[in-house]
Amino acid sequence: MNDLTQLQVQIADHVAVLTMNAPPVNALTRTLNDELTLALDRVSEMDGVRVVVLTAAGKVFCAGADLKGRADVIKGPGDLMAHSRRTRECFHAIRECAKPVIVAINGAALGSGLAMCASADILVASEKASLGLPEVDVGLLGGCRHAMRLFQHSRLRRMALTGMRVDGAELYRLGIVEACVAADELMPTAMAIAHTIAAKSPVSTRMGKHTLNVIEDMSLRDGYRYEQDMTGQIAKTDDAREAQAAFREKRPPVFTGR
Numbered sequence: 129m130n131d132l133t134q135l136q137v138q139i140a141d142h143v144a145v146l147t148m149n150a151p152p153v154n155a156l157t158r159t160l161n162d163e164l165t166l167a168l169d170r171v172s173e174m175d176g177v178r179v180v181v182l183t184a185a186g187k188v189f190c191a192g193a194d195l196k197g198r199a200d201v202i203k204g205p206g207d208l209m210a211h212s213r214r215t216r217e218c219f220h221a222i223r224e225c226a227k228p229v230i231v232a233i234n235g236a237a238l239g240s241g242l243a244m245c246a247s248a249d250i251l252v253a254s255e256k257a258s259l260g261l262p263e264v265d266v267g268l269l270g271g272c273r274h275a276m277r278l279f280q281h282s283r284l285r286r287m288a289l290t291g292m293r294v295d296g297a298e299l300y301r302l303g304i305v306e307a308c309v310a311a312d313e314l315m316p317t318a319m320a321i322a323h324t325i326a327a328k329s330p331v332s333t334r335m336g337k338h339t340l341n342v343i344e345d346m347s348l349r350d351g352y353r354y355e356q357d358m359t360g361q362i363a364k365t366d367d368a369r370e371a372q373a374a375f376r377e378k379r380p381p382v383f384t385g386r
Contacts, residue, residue, distance in 0.1 A: 144177045158197065182222070370382060
C-alpha cells in the first residue's frame with residue numbers, strides 16, 4: 129500500500145486500519161476517492177485481513193466533496209458523469225468490501241463523508257463527531273439516499289433542507305452509532321470491536337456481511353430463505369465444523385478461513 133498518497137494503511141492482527149489524510153479537511157478529492165476504492169478492493173482479497181477500520185487524520189472525518197478541485201475534474205462533456213460514477217463506486221467499495229468495515233468518526237462527516245459512514249457496517253463516534261448534509265448551502269444535492277439508511281423521515285429531511293448537523297451524542301441517542309466516546313477513546317473502542325470480529329471465522333463474517341447486503345432490500349420471506357440457503361453453505365465449511373467441535377469440547381476455536 130506504499131503507492132497511496134492520501135490514505136494511510138496499517139495492517140496488524142488481521143485488522144486493516146485505513147486513515148484518510150488529505151489536509152486540511154479530508155475532502156473527497158479524486159485522489160482520495162480512487163485510493164479508497166483501490167485499498168478496499170485490495171483488502172477484500174487479502175487473506176490476512178479479516179476486518180477494516182476506516183477513520184481520518186486531523187479534526188474532520190470528511191468535509192464532503194472537493195469543491196475547490198471540482199473545476200479540475202469536470203472540464204468538458206462526459207466529465208460530470210465520470211466523476212459521479214467514480215464517487216458512487218467509492219461508497220460501493222465500502223459497502224461491498226468482502227470484510228466488515230467499522231467506521232470511527234473522529235469529526236464532522238458531511239455529504240460524501242456521511243455517505244461513507246452510511247456505507248459501513250458498524251459506526252462508532254467521537255464526542256466531536258457530527259453527520260450533516262450541507263449541499264443545500266452550495267447549490268448541490270448528494271448523500272440523501274445513503275442517509276436514509278441511518279435517519280428517519282423527518283430528521284433526514286430537516287438535515288437535507290436546512291443543513292443541520294447531528295452531533296455524536298444525538299447519533300448515539302438515536303441508535304445510529306454503537307458508541308459516542310471521548311476523542312482519545314475512539315480508536316480503542318473501534319479496535320476492540322474489530323478484534324472481536326477478527327477472532328471469529330473469516331468465512332462466517334465474510335459470508336455474513338454478503339448475506340446482510342443481499343437481503344437488505346428483499347421481502348421478509350425471500351430474505352430469510354436466502355439467509356437459510358447461505359447458512360447451509362456456511363455449515364459445510366471447515367470453520368463451521370471447528371466452531372461446533374470447539375463448543376462441544378469447551379475450548380477456543382482455531383479458524384483457518386476454509
